[in-house]
Amino acid sequence: MKKICIIGGCGHVGIPLGLALASRKFNVTLVDINEDAVKKINNCVLPFKEEGAENILKAHISKNLVAVTDKAKIKEQDVVIFVTGTPVDEHHNPKVQDVLKVISSYLPLMNKNQLVILRSTIFPGTTELITRLLKEHFGLANLAFCPERILQGKGVEEIFNLPQIIAAVSEEAYREAEGIFSLISPKIIRLESKEAELVKLITNTWRYLEFAAANAFYMMVENDGVDFYKVYNALKEDYPRAANFPKAGLAAGPCLFKDTMQLSAYYQNNFFLGQSAMLINEGLPNFLVMQLEKKIGSLVNKNIALLGMTFKANNDDIRESLSFKIKKLLEFKMAKVLIHDPYVDNISPLDEILEKAEGIILGTPHNEYKQIYPKVPFVDCWGLWYKD
Numbered sequence: 001m002k003k004i005c006i007i008g009g010c011g012h013v014g015i016p017l018g019l020a021l022a023s024r025k026f027n028v029t030l031v032d033i034n035e036d037a038v039k040k041i042n043n044c045v046l047p048f049k050e051e052g053a054e055n056i057l058k059a060h061i062s063k064n065l066v067a068v069t070d071k072a073k074i075k076e077q078d079v080v081i082f083v084t085g086t087p088v089d090e091h092h093n094p095k096v097q098d099v100l101k102v103i104s105s106y107l108p109l110m111n112k113n114q115l116v117i118l119r120s121t122i123f124p125g126t127t128e129l130i131t132r133l134l135k136e137h138f139g140l141a142n143l144a145f146c147p148e149r150i151l152q153g154k155g156v157e158e159i160f161n162l163p164q165i166i167a168a169v170s171e172e173a174y175r176e177a178e179g180i181f182s183l184i185s186p187k188i189i190r191l192e193s194k195e196a197e198l199v200k201l202i203t204n205t206w207r208y209l210e211f212a213a214a215n216a217f218y219m220m221v222e223n224d225g226v227d228f229y230k231v232y233n234a235l236k237e238d239y240p241r242a243a244n245f246p247k248a249g250l251a252a253g254p255c256l257f258k259d260t261m262q263l264s265a266y267y268q269n270n271f272f273l274g275q276s277a278m279l280i281n282e283g284l285p286n287f288l289v290m291q292l293e294k295k296i297g298s299l300v301n302k303n304i305a306l307l308g309m310t311f312k313a314n315n316d317d318i319r320e321s322l323s324f325k326i327k328k329l330l331e332f333k334m335a336k337v338l339i340h341d342p343y344v345d346n347i348s349p350l351d352e353i354l355e356k357a358e359g360i361i362l363g364t365p366h367n368e369y370k371q372i373y374p375k376v377p378f379v380d381c382w383g384l385w386y387k388d
């Protein structure tokens with residue numbers, strides 16, 4: 001069976017992909033600079049929460065799956081997949097040069113017969129730049145762009161059910177990529193590289209816009225003292241066209257914001273809808289703090305519980321979580337902020353925090369919070385504690 005290595009293999013995309021490929025009998029090497037994550041994987045421990053991953057990891061580790069920091073084995077692989085991060089900079093522009101630098105740093109460790117697969121979410125036109133990079137180095141480019149579209153935390157479940165988009169620079173590269181992904185995906189959709197890059201960015205941006213729409217309505221309605229979830233539940237009830245209307249909530253995490261900004265940069269900052277969504281979603285924390293102030297008056301020296309620090313429910317990922325923005329805003333108002341999250345270590349027990357709290361903001365709607373209907377004034381944009 002083919003030998004496949006995944007660069008950035010111990011991250012949130014690398015692990016589900018590595019496990020999926022190992023489950024199809026490929027020999028998989030996860031290459032990562034994060035020593036701690038590498039050690040954990042080899043000890044059969046997941047470095048973060050990923051539903052359904054543990055059993056597959058147990059079944060394949062030390063058999064046809066290994067994690068390494070040592071790059072020496074890259075040369076003997078048949079396929080090299082890149083899934084390192086692709087953030088935007090402080091001006092919200094994509095750091096394309098960083099992607100090229102990472103790939104360039106691996107070229108001397110690779111060989112020209114390998115299939116190279118890009119799986120990170122990339123700025124439109126990046127596949128073309130990498131094609132040129134490979135041609136300059138090897139005299140040819142055996143390259144495919146196969147974007148990941150899983151939902152974080154549910155990757156292992158989703159990866160086997162989602163269609164796989166493949167764009168390749170040659171028929172040969174396409175056939176090879178198709179041969180791999182058709183073993184884990186029910187369907188392959190073939191596109192040109194820029195089309196595939198745009199599919200991925202628009203998918204994430206669409207979600208970001210949907211959340212912004214819900215958040216804009218939430219703020220409009222609550223600002224007037226009307227209960228948003230009473231309106232929301234009524235408009236959805238037995239009304240099929242509103243079935244996909246999401247709840248309000250803090251829209252954050254490592255992907256949606258930065259991918260909307262990538263699309264905005266792609267359209268020379270003329271993507272006003274995306275920019276507006278950013279203002280709405282990033283403005284929600286301010287609104288929530290002001291709502292609490294309306295309910296309990298000045299926050300100076302008040303004990304305010306902030307429940308949930310991760311960017312999404314029932315997950316342990318705090319990357320780009322807007323709860324930290326709420327914390328900063330509360331501290332600026334001189335409140336004493338008592339943070340809690342069942343998925344984050346070293347935090348005081350929930351009972352203790354609830355006992356002291358004079359006001360509460362729900363940062364993340366973890367299942368663990370469903371049962372604690374607050375006894376003090378609270379702000380819950382997620383509708384977790386909504387009672388009709």
Ligand SMILES: NC(=O)c1ccc[n+]([C@@H]2O[C@H](COP(=O)([O-])OP(=O)(O)OC[C@H]3O[C@@H](n4cnc5c(N)ncnc54)[C@H](O)[C@@H]3O)[C@@H](O)[C@H]2O)c1
Nearest residue numbers: 008010011012013032033034083084085086120121148152
């Ligand atoms: N998180 C998701 O659910 C998700 C879903 C779809 C697509 N994506 C995209 O996938 C890409 C990766 O995202 P992620 O969430 O997996 O990021 P991540 O930070 O979880 O994983 C990246 C991994 O790359 C490693 N790394 C960084 N530089 C390296 C190097 N030079 N050599 C080897 N390893 C290196 C890091 O240590 C880390 O383990 C991004 O483009 C993201 O937008 C993410």
